[in-house]
Amino acid sequence: MHLSKLFIPITKSLPSEAKIKSHQLMLRTGMIKQSSAGIYSWLPLGFKVMKKIEQIVREEQNLIGAQEMLMPTIQSSEIWKESGRYDDYGEEMLRIKDRQGREMLYGPTNEELVTDIFRSSIKSYKSLPQLLYHIQWKFRDEIRPRFGVMRCKEFYMKDAYSFDLSDEDAKKSYNKMFYSYLKTFERLGLKAIPMAADTGPIGGDLSHEFVILAETGESQIYADKEIFEIDINKYSYKDESLKKMREDFSNIYAATDEKFNEDKFNKIVKKENQVKTKGIEVGHIFYFGDKYSKPMNCLIDDKSGKKISVKMGSYGIGVSRLVGATIEANYNNDVMKWPKSISPFEVVIIPSLSKNNKENFEKSEKIYKELKKQNIDVLLDDVDENMSNKFKKHDLIGVPYQIIIGSKSGNDKFEFKELNEKSEVLSLDQIKTKLKT
Numbered sequence: 001m002h003l004s005k006l007f008i009p010i011t012k013s014l015p016s017e018a019k020i021k022s023h024q025l026m027l028r029t030g031m032i033k034q035s036s037a038g039i040y041s042w043l044p045l046g047f048k049v050m051k052k053i054e055q056i057v058r059e060e061q062n063l064i065g066a067q068e069m070l071m072p073t074i075q076s077s078e079i080w081k082e083s084g085r086y087d088d089y090g091e092e093m094l095r096i097k098d099r100q101g102r103e104m105l106y107g108p109t110n111e112e113l114v115t116d117i118f119r120s121s122i123k124s125y126k127s128l129p130q131l132l133y134h135i136q137w138k139f140r141d142e143i144r145p146r147f148g149v150m151r152c153k154e155f156y157m158k159d160a161y162s163f164d165l166s167d168e169d170a171k172k173s174y175n176k177m178f179y180s181y182l183k184t185f186e187r188l189g190l191k192a193i194p195m196a197a198d199t200g201p202i203g204g205d206l207s208h209e210f211v212i213l214a215e216t217g218e219s220q221i222y223a224d225k226e227i228f229e230i231d232i233n234k235y236s237y238k239d240e241s242l243k244k245m246r247e248d249f250s251n252i253y254a255a256t257d258e259k260f261n262e263d264k265f266n267k268i269v270k271k272e273n274q275v276k277t278k279g280i281e282v283g284h285i286f287y288f289g290d291k292y293s294k295p296m297n298c299l300i301d302d303k304s305g306k307k308i309s310v311k312m313g314s315y316g317i318g319v320s321r322l323v324g325a326t327i328e329a330n331y332n333n334d335v336m337k338w339p340k341s342i343s344p345f346e347v348v349i350i351p352s353l354s355k356n357n358k359e360n361f362e363k364s365e366k367i368y369k370e371l372k373k374q375n376i377d378v379l380l381d382d383v384d385e386n387m388s389n390k391f392k393k394h395d396l397i398g399v400p401y402q403i404i405i406g407s408k409s410g411n412d413k414f415e416f417k418e419l420n421e422k423s424e425v426l427s428l429d430q431i432k433t434k435l436k437t
């Protein structure tokens, strides 16, 4: 892509309504545009990053055998009345009437709808376990939408639902998802810590929030610093290993505000290990047994032919929130550096075009074509602007690698720079190898 053709409305000024760095950066680089309070359009740059995050989330879900589907955004109130949540959900639910006067709603989550789908087709323990997910827009009429995509009314979420015969099997599904989340966040370049959490309107008595540390986070967290040192790669998807992983995590104190117990914290965590800080919740998993299946009459035959309520859990990842959370974790001293796995482009070519430097321009075009041939997603900054402005702009766009065509580049060697690192002069083959590793 040539920068001059890219729809990327960069603004110089700092938007006054934006209080945290992710919101500021996303508005400044034209990743999003507010449409109304808590509702955003995703412009090409932001959309590209969000889609890359979505794809990683999808791949990790598929890896554990979760099956992708797509449920609608608009739901009927009937099923919510069956579960008893229609009234409980309160004003956060956007309620709508269709032309026949039927009560509809914009789904804030999908426990009811997926239970309805499941009960209409699965009747026997033989079809269990099942793990279904979709990635779909949700709507919650938040009283105070803020911080850009972090807390908005309309947001993009991956939500998965597990169906099992027994509590014991259901805990296995929970553990599998727990580990899958750790792997997902690791691929996104984030260190997410699972914390015992409250279950709120979703319900149940087992729940973990996955939180990344950030001063601007809305969750207050308390943890033993040892939890940050657990190496997740020593576990695997085998049931025994997953059980061990859960034990390892639950043996070290980590809790959000609602679950925090000061006496317990002081008693079991050494003073020098105590971490009290803020974090961003990027995922939340729940085990709630038959909270929905019972009132909704979602029954299956067990091995002896007895009808029992299926045991369910639900598992959410805030895909759109993750764009903001990744910025909070990686934007420092006016420089944004996207993790390679989700960067909007793999590399940017920045030629010095002062006095209409034709030679540099042609050189850049040649490199651009070469990299494209190799399937490298490359951005070429063909805008006629001085280098200092260009660098400032690219510090914001945050593509992690730059090829700078200026005084340090020769005919077949080019200045190559990783953001926040020193540059080196390399051949195009060396650059390709660097980008591929």
Ligand code: 5CA
Binding pocket: 108, 109, 110, 111, 140, 142, 149, 150, 151, 152, 153, 154, 155, 157, 158, 159, 160, 202, 281, 282, 283, 284, 285, 286, 314, 315, 316, 317, 318, 319, 320, 321
């Ligand atoms: N049904 C369950 C699990 S699928 C559920 O809805 N869980 S949740 O309420 O915790 O939401 C899941 C994730 O969505 C959260 O961890 C968070 O990352 C994201 N999320 C929730 N509310 C918002 C919001 N208002 N704006 C942006 N992201 C949100």
